[in-house]
Amino acid sequence: MAAVPLASSASIGVCPDLADGSTVSAPSDLYSQNGVLEVTLNLQTDVDAAGRQRYCYVTNTGLVSPNLRVNPGDTLLIHFYNQIPAGLVPVVPQVMPSMPGMESMAHDATQSSTKGMAAGMQVTLHATPQAAGSTPSPCNGGAMTASVSNLHFHGLNVSPVCHSDEVVNTLVQPGQEFDYSVQIPANEPPGLYWYHPHPHGFSEGQVQGGATGAIIVQGIEQANPSLLGLPEQTLVIRDLLVPVSEQNDSNVPAWDISLDNVPVSFPSYTPAVVPVAPSQQQLWRVLNSAADTILNLQYVVGGTAQTVTVVAIDGVPITGGPIQESSMLLPPGSRVEFVVTTPALGQTAQLVTQYVNTGPDGDYDPTRPIANIVSSTTAPTLPILPLAKPGTGAMARIKAKRFSALPEAAAASTIPQRTLYFSEQLLVPTDPNSPTTFFITQDGMTPQAYTMGQAPNIVVHSGTVETWVIQNRALEDHIFHIHQIHFQVLAVNGVAVDDPAIRDTYDLPYWTGQGAYPSITVAMDFRDPNIVGTFVYHCHILQHEDAGMMGAIEVLPPGAASTTVLASSTASTTPGATTTLTATVASSVPGGSTPTGQVQFQSNGLDIGNPATLTNSVATLSIAGSTLQSGANSVQAFYMGDASYAESLSNVSTVTDAPFSLSGSGTSAAVGSAANAPLNLIIASGYTNAVQLACALPSNLAEAACFINPSSVVGGGPAMLTVNTTPVHASLRDSSHPGIVFPASVGVLSALLLPWMRRKRRFKLASMMAVISCAGLMAISGCSRGAGKTDPGTLAGTYNVTVTATGLSGTTPYTTSMTVPITVQ
Secondary structure, rough: OOOOOOOOOOOOOOOOOOOOOEEOOOOOOOEEEOEEEEEEEEEEEEEOOOOOEEEEEEEOOOOOEEEEOOOOOOOEEEEEEEEOOOOOOOOOOOOOOOOOOHHHHHHHHHHHHHHHHHHHOOOEOOOOOOOOOOOHHHHEEEOOOOOOOOOOEEEEOOOOOOOOOOOOOOOOOOOOEEEEEEEOOOOOOEEEEEEEOOOOOOOOHHHHHOOOOOEEEEOHHOOOOOHHOOOEEEEEEEOOOOOHHOOOOOOOOOEEEEEEEEEEEEOOOOOOOEOOOOOOOEEEEEEEEOOOOOEEEEEEOEEEEOOEEEEEEEOOOOOOOEEEEOOOOOOOOEEEEEEEOOOOOOOOOEEEEOOEOOOOOEEEEOEEEEEEEOOOOOOOOOOOOOOOOEEEEEEEEHOOOOOHHHHHHHHHHHOEEEEEEEEEEEEOOOOOOOEEEEEEEEEEEOOOOOOOOOOOOOOEOOOOEEEEEEEOOOOOEEEEEEEEOOEEEEOOOOEEEEOOOOOEEEEEEOOOOOOOOEEEEEEEEEOOOHHOOOEEEEEOOHHHOOOOOOOEEEEEEEOOEEEEEEEEEEOEEEOOOOEEEEEEEEEOOOOOOOOOEEEEEEEEOOOOOOOOOEEEOOOEEEEEHHHHHHEEEEEEEEEEOOOOOOOOOOOOEEEEEOOOEEEEOOOOOOHHHHHHEEEEEOOOEEEOOOEEEEEOOOOOOEEEEEEEEEEEOOOOOOEEEEEEEEEEEEEEOOOOOOEEEEOOOOOHHHHHHHHHHHHHOOOOOHHHHHHOHHHHHOOOOEEEEEEEEOOOOOOOOEEEEEEEEEEOOOOEEEEEEEEEEEEEO
């Protein structure tokens, strides 16, 4: 097929540039024929009248981003032509200087226009050496620039290999053509999916520029017979940059939005117009193909939000009965299909989005209309869902249950739970507008921004179901999305839920900075044999994905059985000690090969340390006791499998960690001075009580005193043991008790002076005593200077001072002590 002529980046009008308030013209529908839908998509770009870079898919017949309608089992054949000019520098409206109320807008628009672009342009992929001056094969990557692109088929459970749904290495360079052949599984649930570009570092700009379109897997009426014969509307919502002329307003949204390329622009928010037949039940399929904007949809008639019947989410029909909703949270990438009753003639109706609080670091997504729903007897004719075909209803309903029993499969899995979390890091912590790096990290590992071609962060085997906890540790919303598979939400913030939806995208609310992190617990379905390969998971706020908030996962074929045995170097440890964990992995197949790969060690279900590589079937990890929780810890080793062997989980080894421990070294001091010995209190993970520190002198250390500063510690840290010694001095004798001598730095004076000294600047006690006369002591005990007598003070030698730490472990006191050698010279 011949491509449409290449568009110039300076041209106007190649991509739709409609006026606010225009009547929506629904995307054209292309249907598969004889099991194949073949189409040419030319990715083109221009600059619109507001100075924004626009992108769109144009067919050879001039259709823009058509709806691609396929049946389960069909082949989707796309001849993709990247007609973005080489060397393109996208036109991005620059952000005005920030002003009060504009922090979020400036923060987001600055990152949108610079950070993702810089991140992408630093990447070059060459899977095989390239001849000088040659153009790399799209399957082998190549230089990442603003002119490259590819296609992702969001939500489809299709193969992650080149020429199908693969975005890690597949990069189509400017001027290249590339064929995609996507095999739709025979058991693909009928519903709404979509296609869009996914070049890491430039995804946001191309998606926000408008390069998105819907994929509809036919047959939802067979999975849900109540839909038979209904007219259907497909509504594609996008976002776009706010023009420069509007960016100096404190009420400006982070992004404008559009419905089927009709803008709904700040500040007037003039809605698009959707003509409908009056008082008619219709199936609406709504796609949020925005790059960054979260929607909270409501269908409002006569000023009242209507309850609608949700029949599918993220492409999967709801089983067990439909859901009644008056509002529908729709994060970027997600889809919802629901039944509405159109307004009667003369009634006012709108599709609106309510305000979404995305957190102190998040976007401003305000309340605004999307479309006026106008009843008319001349409304365009809509596609009609077919009536039932004999004998197909039961079959389709079985197909729709592809993800059935996910919770039960997750509960029965022997694979340990994984915890992943979203986090962010400002380049300049004190400047909220400084560039931000975004992370999604498996708990126990070091946060790292995603780089193209990196090794997988997670390795799993086909045929398994895993339980993942996804946390948001950032002060703004993040959107969890994973390619190739769907998941089911089992719990929200640790509380079990009965969610009938099967999803591929989910909004994680922002963390407030205090308390538990917002989280979901999900059953991840890796049972489909089609998904063997490497693909990604990421935040579907594409600004965040472009800036690093993405990870890679590799799904290996089912492997032979393996066994893993764990041994610990000790059953009891302290926070200051090191424990060595040793995992031995063996084949369960007689005469099998030696397992390779990595082992992830875990304590109490959480990962500790990075995965350890097997060497001759053995992997080890040395951990400090402070890594473990105070008390008994259930430690296991999880073998993550390789190309030959499946995962296996070891036996449980119990390692008990003390609540805290003391460390320190001795010191020396001259007679008459203070000896200062540093101490360190090491706290076990999870121990929060105060620990009291005290010291005791040995009986042979005369004429000295000790104290510790601070005497009470929370959370561990340094302390100082101070031992004051006494120099040679004149003897003081009680006149009424000739046999009693009061040394210069002990007894009554020590008791009186030491507490004062701990609050004030530390003077040497012996120096103070040198200026105190016997007359000064008469008021205390009555004394007279012993004529010609001297006291040798503290004697030279090495003494072991006992330091004790005491705190509560539960309701029981726990005490540990150590000796600190003090040498008096």
